[in-house]
Amino acid sequence: MATVLALAGCAPKETSTADSAALDGTDPALAESYEQEITWGDCQDVTRGSDLECADLTVPVDYSDPEGETTTVVMARSTSGGNASKGSLLMNPGGPGGSGVDLMQAAPAYFDEDVQENYDLVSFDPRGVYRSDGIECLDDAEVDEWRAESAFDPETESLDDLRSEYGDVGQACEENSGPVLEHMDTESVARDMDVMRAVLGDATTNYVGFSYGTQIGSTYAGLFPDRVGRFVLDGAVDPELTNSEVTVGQAASFEETLRHFVEDCTETNSECFTDGSVDDGLEEIQSIIDRTRDGSVTADDGREVSSVSAVEGVLVPLYSPSGYSTLNQALVDAQGGDYTALLKISDSNHGREADGSYRGNSSVAFAAVNCLDYDADAVTDEQMARNQDELNEVSPTFGEFLGYSDAACQGWPVESVDQPAAAEYDGDSQILVVGTRHDPATPYPWAEALTEQLGNARLLTYDGWGHGAYTSGNSCVISAVNTYLVDGDLPDQGTVCAAS
Numbered sequence: 001m002a003t004v005l006a007l008a009g010c011a012p013k014e015t016s017t018a019d020s021a022a023l024d025g026t027d028p029a030l031a032e033s034y035e036q037e038i039t040w041g042d043c044q045d046v047t048r049g050s051d052l053e054c055a056d057l058t059v060p061v062d063y064s065d066p067e068g069e070t071t072t073v074v075m076a077r078s079t080s081g082g083n084a085s086k087g088s089l090l091m092n093p094g095g096p097g098g099s100g101v102d103l104m105q106a107a108p109a110y111f112d113e114d115v116q117e118n119y120d121l122v123s124f125d126p127r128g129v130y131r132s133d134g135i136e137c138l139d140d141a142e143v144d145e146w147r148a149e150s151a152f153d154p155e156t157e158s159l160d161d162l163r164s165e166y167g168d169v170g171q172a173c174e175e176n177s178g179p180v181l182e183h184m185d186t187e188s189v190a191r192d193m194d195v196m197r198a199v200l201g202d203a204t205t206n207y208v209g210f211s212y213g214t215q216i217g218s219t220y221a222g223l224f225p226d227r228v229g230r231f232v233l234d235g236a237v238d239p240e241l242t243n244s245e246v247t248v249g250q251a252a253s254f255e256e257t258l259r260h261f262v263e264d265c266t267e268t269n270s271e272c273f274t275d276g277s278v279d280d281g282l283e284e285i286q287s288i289i290d291r292t293r294d295g296s297v298t299a300d301d302g303r304e305v306s307s308v309s310a311v312e313g314v315l316v317p318l319y320s321p322s323g324y325s326t327l328n329q330a331l332v333d334a335q336g337g338d339y340t341a342l343l344k345i346s347d348s349n350h351g352r353e354a355d356g357s358y359r360g361n362s363s364v365a366f367a368a369v370n371c372l373d374y375d376a377d378a379v380t381d382e383q384m385a386r387n388q389d390e391l392n393e394v395s396p397t398f399g400e401f402l403g404y405s406d407a408a409c410q411g412w413p414v415e416s417v418d419q420p421a422a423a424e425y426d427g428d429s430q431i432l433v434v435g436t437r438h439d440p441a442t443p444y445p446w447a448e449a450l451t452e453q454l455g456n457a458r459l460l461t462y463d464g465w466g467h468g469a470y471t472s473g474n475s476c477v478i479s480a481v482n483t484y485l486v487d488g489d490l491p492d493q494g495t496v497c498a499a500s
Contacts, residue, residue, distance in 0.1 A: 096186070167411035207220070433458070
């Protein structure tokens with residue numbers, strides 16, 4: 001097999017390779033991948049201590065052509081404080097485009113000693129993401145320029161303009177990234193995970209997936225039902241939804257969360273940006289966004305603050321109630337004419353560093369994966385217009401910024417390889433799905449739907465706010481998940497954890 005863009009990420013320490021139990025039932029055509037020996041060593045470009053190790057995994061670019069070109073997936077692990085009697089616990093932080101290697105720098109803090117004594121914690125940058133032969137599309141200045149674009153306005157722009165814009169970005173990706181761009185779909189990532197399982201020496205995969213990571217997990221469960229071990233899917237994505245249905249669900253949930261933020265602010269914060277009603281607060285936020293539309297607003301470094309960046313500055317802190325105070329201060333600043341804090345929140349969401357460089361490639365990776373996973377070509381202009389009307393109705397604040405992504409993917413130069421479908425799973429191991437009642441990014445009904453689709457699954461409900469429950473700090477959720485991971489005991493049917 002020819003190796004493409006092999007990533008030298010490690011200084012050698014020790015090796016891992018599959019044993020006979022881990023190889024049982026694997027496709028002989030993929031023997032070279034499943035039987036490879038990987039070398040663990042020091043990680044590059046990480047800030048955590050020396051207990052984190054990294055390794056390069058070689059996998060086929062195209063699993064239908066196992067003898068063709070290969071790509072490299074970088075894995076990171078924190079070795080067990082005990083004997084790792086249950087093997088490895090794989091994790092994915094979501095995205096798509098999120099870095100699992102970055103997740104590993106904080107992951108040990110998420111799990112108590114019992115979990116860490118029983119498992120080696122392992123994550124990875126998915127194919128085409130950051131360290132894993134990350135696709136290269138735009139330089140730092142071009143990313144800044146791309147982000148400075150205003151939201152698509154159907155009154156003044158044509159959909160062909162939007163298609164052309166994304167086509168230009170996608171063309172740059174094609175020219176600079178190699179064949180992995182066409183194979184960053186979720187199914188390929190799930191197949192990479194099974195190679196990891198074997199190389200790590202595990203007969204089954206134990207897994208915690210957050211947000212989009214739940215889609216990787218449910219896809220894996222459908223492909224390899226007999227290799228599912230203990231699976232936790234937190235912040236569930238409903239794989240049966242179209243791209244348009246996803247955006248409508250998210251728009252409504254973020255609008256609900258924004259109202260909650262304003263209500264919480266007026267009730268608990270003596271320095272709240274508004275002293276009026278919730279509706280008054282929403283109107284003030286809309287005014288703050290509207291002032292950026294003419295291109296006249298700049299941050300303290302001279303960069304223009306676009307309406308898209310301003311909206312991101314409002315939206316991103318809504319992922320967790322812990323971000324409410326940050327959002328309030330950014331709004332107070334913006335009322336005084338200083339939009340720097342809102343732009344910095346948007347910067348952080350895209351991995352922009354203080355020196356203007358970008359850490360990783362999450363923005364373009366997000367587009368690349370979604371355009372492969374959702375069949376945008378079948379969506380008509382009329383359907384997109386109706387979807388935009390619905391978005392505006394359910395979310396007066398965010399709706400206009402979330403539409404027409406199907407048109408963007410129609411301009412992307414790589415054709416989709418998948419389309420939405422209900423999860424299918426017929427394995428014996430019960431899967432734990434965790435849903436937050438007021439999750440802005442993955443609405444609670446998605447967790448209910450995924451649990452029903454999987455069949456052999458149990459739903460744990462967190463009656464709180466924020467995206468994802470396990471990392472919220474709620475002791476009830478943490479205890480239930482940890483008990484399942486260590487002892488295999490699921491929470492009782494219908495368990496609801498109250499907000500703490």
